[in-house]
Amino acid sequence: MTRTVYVNGEYLPETEATVSIFDRGFLMADAVYEVTSVLGGKLIDFDGHAVRLKRSLDELDMAEPCTKDELLEIHRKLVELNGIEEGMVYLQVTRGSDGDRDFVFPSDDTKPTLVLFTQNKPGLANSPAAQKGIRVISIDDIRWGRRDIKTTQLLYPSLGKMMAKKAGADDAWMTEDGYVTEGTSNNAYFVKNGKIVTRPLSNDILHGITRKAVLRMAAEAQMVVEERLFTIDEAKEADEAFVTSASTFVMPVVEIDGAQLGDGAPGPIAKRLREIYLEESLKAAV
Ligand code: PLP
Numbered sequence: 184m185t186r187t188v189y190v191n192g193e194y195l196p197e198t199e200a201t202v203s204i205f206d207r208g209f210l211m212a213d214a215v216y217e218v219t220s221v222l223g224g225k226l227i228d229f230d231g232h233a234v235r236l237k238r239s240l241d242e243l244d245m246a247e248p249c250t251k252d253e254l255l256e257i258h259r260k261l262v263e264l265n266g267i268e269e270g271m272v273y274l275q276v277t278r279g280s281d282g283d284r285d286f287v288f289p290s291d292d293t294k295p296t297l298v299l300f301t302q303n304k305p306g307l308a309n310s311p312a313a314q315k316g317i318r319v320i321s322i323d324d325i326r327w328g329r330r331d332i333k334t335t336q337l338l339y340p341s342l343g344k345m346m347a348k349k350a351g352a353d354d355a356w357m358t359e360d361g362y363v364t365e366g367t368s369n370n371a372y373f374v375k376n377g378k379i380v381t382r383p384l385s386n387d388i389l390h391g392i393t394r395k396a397v398l399r400m401a402a403e404a405q406m407v408v409e410e411r412l413f414t415i416d417e418a419k420e421a422d423e424a425f426v427t428s429a430s431t432f433v434m435p436v437v438e439i440d441g442a443q444l445g446d447g448a449p450g451p452i453a454k455r456l457r458e459i460y461l462e463e464s465l466k467a468a469v
Contacts, residue, residue: 187264188300189257194264197300206296208277210284214296214335215239216275219258220429221267221301222308222461225468226258227429231392232274239332240276244288248276248297255469261301270304271430275335308432308461316437316449317353317426321415322346324357324364331386340367354426356439359387362412369428370394371436373413373421373444374452380417383410393427393460400459406452415440423450425457432464433457 190200208214217236220227233251240247249257258272277296281289326339343355344367356371357364363382365371370391372381379401384390401408418424422445424436433456435449444450 186300187261188298189261190298191294191296194260200298202277202296202298203280203282205280205282205284206277207280207289208275208296208335211286212334212336213243213245214275214277215243215245215333216273216335217333218429219272219274220307220432221262221270221272222465222468224262224268225465226255226262226272227464227468228392228396229255229258229469231395232429235333235390235392236274236276239334242329242332243278243334245276245278246291246295248295257299261299265301265303267301267303268305269307271302271307272299273302274299304430307430310431312353313432313434313449313457316435316447316453318351318438319354319356319366319426319436319440320347320350320352321358321363321440322355324359326357329386330364330388331384331390333389343367352438356415356418358415361414363415363418364388366426366428369426369431369434371418371424371426373418373424374450375417375421377452378407378409379452380409380411380413382412391427391429393429393432396464397427397433397456397460400463401456404455404459406456419444423453425450425453427460433460 186197187194188197188200217232219232275298279293279296281293322343347355355367365388419439419442426434435453
């Protein structure tokens with residue numbers, strides 16, 4: 184089925200939507216993005232994503248393409264036009280184009296490019312991967328130093344997923360200076376003796392919207408959370424582990440670099456947090 188997508192003020196069939204070949208998003212990955220989940224036809228944590236988008240734009244001195252209210256309206260309209268019950272809305276803002284290639288930014292009156300499209304994912308909340316848990320490998324983190332900005336420079340995370348796939352695993356956790364930074368497209372956690380451990384926020388990792396919500400919910404459920412650096416070896420010795428992201432919610436990890444965690448099944452804390460996250464997010468969905 185042909186999707187209806189949004190490009191710079193227009194709702195169009197996906198086959199008719201176009202962006203200039205000179206767009207800096209295309210030529211230089213001069214672009215930021217957000218992915219917002221849809222459950223029950225409603226947007227999960229739209230506010231969190233809108234706030235982070237604004238921060239990414241500010242950090243790169245990029246213009247806001249429209250207001251937050253307008254963004255919400257576009258999200259909702261695409262969800263409705265495409266009949267999405269469970270899935271995602273992908274949003275990308277680029278610095279646009281003034282009709283040529285140049286390292287220097289185009290003039291201030293250049294309009295940013297705004298593109299949004301939906302991805303239909305029936306069964307997203309009840310994913311089989313969440314029942315089984317996923318297996319991860321560790322790889323070096325060789326990304327740039329501003330991972331807190333959600334840019335579209337995703338080549339290394341993409342290579343990382345391929346390394347995992349080739350190794351017969353599902354995903355990769357990246358390490359730098361001996362410590363885990365994050366997953367290729369998620370934040371990483373392990374649990375030992377009931378305590379949840381995850382890396383603190385800095386420029387080294389993306390400030391996950393799901394991470395923020397899950398840590399709040401964990402605290403509300405009287406779970407103990409410690410934000411500190413940790414190694415792969417520590418995580419391999421854990422009772423359980425998990426990752427969080429907007430599109431996978433809380434996803435249990437059952438194996439790290441070939442080492443099975445606990446009994447090899449999703450752990451109780453990861454399972455409980457997934458339940459709480461889905462329940463609470465659905466209640467607050469817009
Ligand atoms: N870390 C990285 C590198 C990511 O790409 C993502 C999501 O795409 C996350 C963490 C999780 O962020 P969020 O929970 O906002 O989806």
